[in-house]
Amino acid sequence: MEIKTPLRQALEQYIAQDWSRLHMPGHKGAPIEPFGTLMQYDLTEVEGTDSLFEDEGPLRELEQIFTDLYQTKGTVMSAGGSTLCIQAMMRLVAKKDGIIVAGRNIHAAAVNAMALLGLEPAWVYPHRTAEERLIGKIEPKQVERELEELERQGKLDSVCAVYVTSPDYFGVMSDIAGIARVAHRRGIPLLVDNAHGAHLHFLEEPLHPMQLGADLCCDSLHKTLPALTGAALLHSAREEYLPFLKSAMTVFGSTSPNYLIMLSMDSTAEFLIKEGREQISKTAQRCNRLKKIAEQRGFSLPSNCDPMRLSLPIAGTGWDTKSFRVLLRRHRIMEEYLSDSGCVLLFSPFSREEDFKRTEAMLCETEIKCQPFSAFPILKGEKAMPLREAFLSKKQTLPVEQAEDRIAAQVKITCPPGIPLIVPGEEVTWEVISYLEQYRKRGFSIEGLTE
Numbered sequence: 001m002e003i004k005t006p007l008r009q010a011l012e013q014y015i016a017q018d019w020s021r022l023h024m025p026g027h028k029g030a031p032i033e034p035f036g037t038l039m040q041y042d043l044t045e046v047e048g049t050d051s052l053f054e055d056e057g058p059l060r061e062l063e064q065i066f067t068d069l070y071q072t073k074g075t076v077m078s079a080g081g082s083t084l085c086i087q088a089m090m091r092l093v094a095k096k097d098g099i100i101v102a103g104r105n106i107h108a109a110a111v112n113a114m115a116l117l118g119l120e121p122a123w124v125y126p127h128r129t130a131e132e133r134l135i136g137k138i139e140p141k142q143v144e145r146e147l148e149e150l151e152r153q154g155k156l157d158s159v160c161a162v163y164v165t166s167p168d169y170f171g172v173m174s175d176i177a178g179i180a181r182v183a184h185r186r187g188i189p190l191l192v193d194n195a196h197g198a199h200l201h202f203l204e205e206p207l208h209p210m211q212l213g214a215d216l217c218c219d220s221l222h223k224t225l226p227a228l229t230g231a232a233l234l235h236s237a238r239e240e241y242l243p244f245l246k247s248a249m250t251v252f253g254s255t256s257p258n259y260l261i262m263l264s265m266d267s268t269a270e271f272l273i274k275e276g277r278e279q280i281s282k283t284a285q286r287c288n289r290l291k292k293i294a295e296q297r298g299f300s301l302p303s304n305c306d307p308m309r310l311s312l313p314i315a316g317t318g319w320d321t322k323s324f325r326v327l328l329r330r331h332r333i334m335e336e337y338l339s340d341s342g343c344v345l346l347f348s349p350f351s352r353e354e355d356f357k358r359t360e361a362m363l364c365e366t367e368i369k370c371q372p373f374s375a376f377p378i379l380k381g382e383k384a385m386p387l388r389e390a391f392l393s394k395k396q397t398l399p400v401e402q403a404e405d406r407i408a409a410q411v412k413i414t415c416p417p418g419i420p421l422i423v424p425g426e427e428v429t430w431e432v433i434s435y436l437e438q439y440r441k442r443g444f445s446i447e448g449l450t451e
Helices: 006-016 036-041 058-070 081-093 108-117 140-152 176-185 198-202 239-250 259-296 321-330 353-364 387-392 430-442
Strands: 074-078 099-103 120-124 159-165 190-193 216-220 232-236 309-313 342-346 395-399 412-414 419-422 445-449
Touching: 006 036, 006 058, 006 259, 036 259, 058 074, 058 232, 058 259, 074 081, 074 239, 081 108, 081 159, 081 190, 081 216, 081 232, 081 239, 099 108, 099 140, 108 120, 108 387, 108 419, 120 140, 120 387, 140 159, 140 176, 159 176, 176 190, 198 259, 232 239, 259 309, 259 353, 321 353, 419 430
Parallel strands: 099 120, 099 159, 159 190, 190 216
Antiparallel strands: 074 232, 216 232, 309 342, 395 445, 412 419
16 A cells, blocks of 8 residues: 655655755755765755644644544644653643642653643552552542542642553553543543553554543654654644644744654654554564563563563562673663663564564573562652742752752652652652662762752
8 A cells, every 4th residue: 555644755855856955954965974865854844844833734744644543633743752742731731820630650851841830749659569569550549539639628620630651661551541530520631641652552452541531642652663762742632722732832842843753753654554553463462472471480560561561570589680681681682771670671563573582582591589679669759849939949959968858959860760759849858868879870969959
């Protein structure tokens, strides 16, 4: 089947016309190494190439293709990753003195967006069973309890949205359908950071947040599909948001979105139309085989996990970061993430046969020695000041060990996975310091308010 993807056609037509490029960018399409002829596609908003935030040509056509693929009311593109989509989602629901009921497995980008927009988080902490080593999931009943508490305090009218990350960095998926029902009973929109789950729509079982009741949702195409880093989508299930999606993105996004990133979205659309569903399904089946092997070897895998991600909890198995890294390297595997808590291995339809074979051989070499374990830390912050007030206050940088009892002025994360250990306005406790000191070799410090 011949697929006519609009952006590639427009760019190739521009190239074929051999214009004198007396416009940005400065390389003028010259075949500079190591990029070669790819440079000629790195264009800007000129006649024929469209403009992302005021699109009316090939970019609008491409967004309509994604709207049809994901079966949404409207889908728009981001060349600024899911970070830009998250910022736009927050902007779309923001109101004065607004509250976001948010899972604490949130990405730092969402916390920073809340601080910039003057929104205050009401945290819901992930639930996990005694056997789980990783983060756990957000349960509908937890969201229900938090909304009931805000209602009791007379603050329910200030709630702008419920915000959930699913899948989280480790692939754990929360009950989006259940959370959507809880939010919608009170007329509150559900926003979902689905950065790690762009492929979920193309599996047989409905797993994508837009299939499960989310009102706004972001996908990072580059994490699991064949797009360049920075390629993302913002989806809406509600008509009333559609006229404002682009204007919300312009508040935070560059006025010069990268055309190579957008061209890679064009090719991703072609892949999804032609063979994506079949290839994604095959990849999930191969990963399922690896998961069964891992469980046979004694790993306690997280339940309800992304079908294309292998997350191996290694806390309490006799393995640690150092020893497991040696095992991975012996099999020529470079992981997405590795810590004493766990190891994340990401697969995609473009993973090679050899990648699956190496992973299987690696798993077959593991021996599990059950030991007491400490799960991935979920630190419950002690709020001392509103988020935005702390974020904008005068601050100083301190070594972690000198920061006890200060109030944090910046999000502090380990990246990956980008989940905040502490956010602006929370007190720096000894528990936070103890965890951050494990990363002293990276030169960790913390930004706290001046005394």
